[in-house]
Amino acid sequence: MIFLTTGEKIRSLRKKFNMRQQELEDENITRAFISMIETGKRGLSRETAKVIAAKLNSKAESLNIPLKIDEDYLLRTPEQDAELYCFEKLNNIPTQDEMEVIINIATKYRLTKAEAQAYKVLGDYEFESNSYTSAFINYMLSLDLFKDTDEKNCLGYLYNRLGECKKNNKEFLEAISFFDRAIYYSTLYKNIDIEKYSIYSIAEAHKCLGEFDKALSFIDTYLTICEKEVDFDQYIYGNVLKANCYILKGNVDKACALYEDLLNLCINKDEALLYVTYNYAIVSKEYKDINSLEYFNKAQEIAERSDKSILTNIYIEKARIYANKHQYNEALILAKSGLKLAQEYNNVDALVNSYYIIIDTYTFLKDFQNLKTVYTKLLDILRSNKHYKEELNRVYNKLALLYLEQNDIEMCKKYLNMAS
Numbered sequence: 001m002i003f004l005t006t007g008e009k010i011r012s013l014r015k016k017f018n019m020r021q022q023e024l025e026d027e028n029i030t031r032a033f034i035s036m037i038e039t040g041k042r043g044l045s046r047e048t049a050k051v052i053a054a055k056l057n058s059k060a061e062s063l064n065i066p067l068k069i070d071e072d073y074l075l076r077t078p079e080q081d082a083e084l085y086c087f088e089k090l091n092n093i094p095t096q097d098e099m100e101v102i103i104n105i106a107t108k109y110r111l112t113k114a115e116a117q118a119y120k121v122l123g124d125y126e127f128e129s130n131s132y133t134s135a136f137i138n139y140m141l142s143l144d145l146f147k148d149t150d151e152k153n154c155l156g157y158l159y160n161r162l163g164e165c166k167k168n169n170k171e172f173l174e175a176i177s178f179f180d181r182a183i184y185y186s187t188l189y190k191n192i193d194i195e196k197y198s199i200y201s202i203a204e205a206h207k208c209l210g211e212f213d214k215a216l217s218f219i220d221t222y223l224t225i226c227e228k229e230v231d232f233d234q235y236i237y238g239n240v241l242k243a244n245c246y247i248l249k250g251n252v253d254k255a256c257a258l259y260e261d262l263l264n265l266c267i268n269k270d271e272a273l274l275y276v277t278y279n280y281a282i283v284s285k286e287y288k289d290i291n292s293l294e295y296f297n298k299a300q301e302i303a304e305r306s307d308k309s310i311l312t313n314i315y316i317e318k319a320r321i322y323a324n325k326h327q328y329n330e331a332l333i334l335a336k337s338g339l340k341l342a343q344e345y346n347n348v349d350a351l352v353n354s355y356y357i358i359i360d361t362y363t364f365l366k367d368f369q370n371l372k373t374v375y376t377k378l379l380d381i382l383r384s385n386k387h388y389k390e391e392l393n394r395v396y397n398k399l400a401l402l403y404l405e406q407n408d409i410e411m412c413k414k415y416l417n418m419a420s
Contacts, residue, residue, distance in 0.1 A: 001085065001105055003078035007038040010052060010074065013067075014038075017059045026051050049074040079109045086114035090121055099125075116145035120158065127161060130348065133386065136165040156186030156194040163201055169387060172205045179205065196225055196234060203241060212245045219245070236262060236272045240279045247283045255283070270306040274299060278310065282317065293321055312341035312350045319357045332361045351381055352388070368406065375399055393419045 004012060014024065021034040029048060036042035044052075049071035060067035076084070086102050094102060099122055106115035119142035126135035143158045163178030179202035186194035203218035219242045228235045239262055246255035259280045266273035281295035296318050303311045315338035323331040335357040342350035355378040362371045375395065382392040396419035403411035 001082075001101065003081040003085070003109075005040060005078060006044050006049075006074055006076075007040045010034070010056075011038040013056050013060075013069075017056070017063060017065070019056075019059055023059070024052055024055050026055070044075060046071050046075065079111070082106075082109040083111050083114055086111060086118070090114070090117050094121070096125070112145050113149050113151060116142050116149065116151075118142075119145065120154070123158075123161060127165065130168075132165040132168045136162060136169075139165065152185070153189040153191065156182050156184075156189060156191050156198070159185060160194050160198045160201065163198070163205070167201060167205050167208075170208075172208045175205045176202055176209075192225070196222060196231075199225070200234075200238060200241070207241065207245055207248070210248075212249045215245050216242065232269070233272055233275075236266065236275060240276060244279065244283055247286075252287060270302055274302040274307060274310065277302060278314065285317070285321065293318065296321070308341070309345050309347075312338045312345060312347055312354075314338075315341065316350060316353050316357065319354075323357060323360055326364075328361045328364055331357060335361065348381065348385055352378065352391070355381070368402075371402065375402075 010024070014021070021031045021038075024034050025031055029051060033042065037044055053069050053071050053074055056069060057067055082105050086106055089098055089102055099118060102118045103115060103122075105111070106118055119138045123135045123138035123142060126132075126138060139158050139162050143155065143162070146152065146154055146158065159178050159182035163175045163182060166172070166175035166178060179198045182198035183195060183202070186192075186198060199218050199222045203215045203222060206212070206215035206218065219238055223235065223238045223242075226235045226238060239258060243255040243258040243262070246252075246258065259276065262276045263273070263280070266276050277295055278299040281292050281299055284292040284295060296314055300311065300314045300318075303314060315334045319331045319334035319338060322328070322334065335354050338350060339354035339358070341347075342354055355374055358374050359371060359378070362374060375398075379392070379395060382388040382395060396415045400412045400415040400419065403409075403415065
C-alpha cells in the first residue's frame with residue numbers, strides 16, 4: 001500500500017486525466033508554482049488546495065471518471081493517509097490478512113495508536129477463538145503501545161483481557177495481578193462495565209485458588225455496584241458465584257437457601273433461570289441430599305427452548321451421573337449426544353470430556369475395538385491444542401497400559417516412548 005505526498009497526489013491525478021500543469025493555473029497559481037508543489041519544493045495553503053481540488057474534480061467529471069476529492073485529501077501527509085486507512089479498516093471488521101497489512105503500515109509510518117489498536121483487535125480475534133496464549137501476546141503488545149499514547153482509557157479493558165487469558169489457562173495467580181490493574185485503571189477512567197467485569201473475575205480467580213473469603217469479599221463489592229433492576233443478569237451471576245463459594249466453604253445450607261431464592265427470583269426469565277438451575281445442578285452433585293439429576297433435567301428443559309449451546313454440558317454432566325451409577329448404556333447415549341453438540345459448537349473442552357466418558361464406558365464394557373477408535377479421535381484433538389500437552393501425556397500412558405493388558409508389548413512401548 002502506497003501513500004502519496006501532496007505533490008505526488010496532484011501529479012498522479014493530473015497525469016491520469018492527461019492534464020497539463022497550465023490547466024491547474026488560477027489567480028496566484030502559476031504553472032511554475034504547480035511544478036514546485038509537485039516536486040515537493042513548495043507547500044500548499046488550504047485555499048490553494050481547494051482551488052486545485054475543484055479543477056481536478058471538474059476535469060474528472062468531464063471525462064465521466066468518478067472522483068470527489070477536497071482540500072483535506074490534498075493536504076494530508078502520507079502518514080495521515082496511512083493512519084486514516086488503518087482506522088477505517090479496523091472499524092470494519094478486518095480479515096486476518098488485512099490485519100497483517102494494517103500492522104505493517106502502522107509500523108512503517110510509526111502510527112503507534114493504529115498499531116496498538118490493531119494488536120488489540122488481533123487479541124480479540126484470538127480470544128474469541130479460545131486461543132488464549134496467542135491472545136495474551138497480542139494484548140501485551142497492544143498494552144505496551146497504548147502506554148506510549150495519550151489514550152489510556154483502554155488500559156482497563158486490556159488488563160482485564162490479559163487476566164481472562166491467564167484465568168482461562170488456569171494461571172490464577174497471574175490472572176489476579178492483571179485483574180487488580182484492570183480494577184485500578186477502570187476506576188481511574190470511570191469505566192464501570194470493565195470495573196464490574198474485573199471484580200467478578202478476580203473473585204472467580206480467588207475461588208479457583210481456594211481463597212473463598214477473599215472471593216466473597218470481592219463478590220460483595222461486585223454486588224454493591226450492580227443494580228438488581230438494571231443489571232439483573234450480572235446480579236444473578238454474582239449471587240451464583242457467592243453460593244458456590246458457600247458450598248466450597250462447607251456452608252451447604254446457606255448456599256442452598258441462596259439458590260432457592262435465586263430460582264424464585266428468575267421465574268419467567270429463561271436465560272437467568274437456566275444459569276441458576278445448571279449451576280445448582282453442578283454443585284449439588286457432591287451432596288446426596290440434593291437430587292442433582294432433577295436440576296439437570298430442569299436445566300435441559302429450559303436449554304432446549306432458549307439456549308441449545310449449553311445442552312452439550314448438560315448431557316455430559318448427566319452422563320457422568322449415570323456412569324457413576326453404573327448405568328453405562330444411558331451414559332453412552334448422553335455422552336454421544338454431548339459429543340455431537342460439542343462438535344457443532346466447536347467446544348473443545350466438551351469434546352474432550354465427552355470422549356473420556358465414552359472411554360470409561362467402553363472400558364467397563366471391555367469393548368477394546370471401540371476404545372482404540374475413541375482414543376485415536378481424542379489424541380487428534382489433544383495434539384491440535386497446545387494447552388492439552390499434559391493431558392496428552394496422560395492419554396499416552398493410558399494407551400500404553402491398555403495395550404499392555406492386551407499383551408501387545410510393541411504398541412505399549414510405542415505409547416510409553418511418546419509420553420516420555
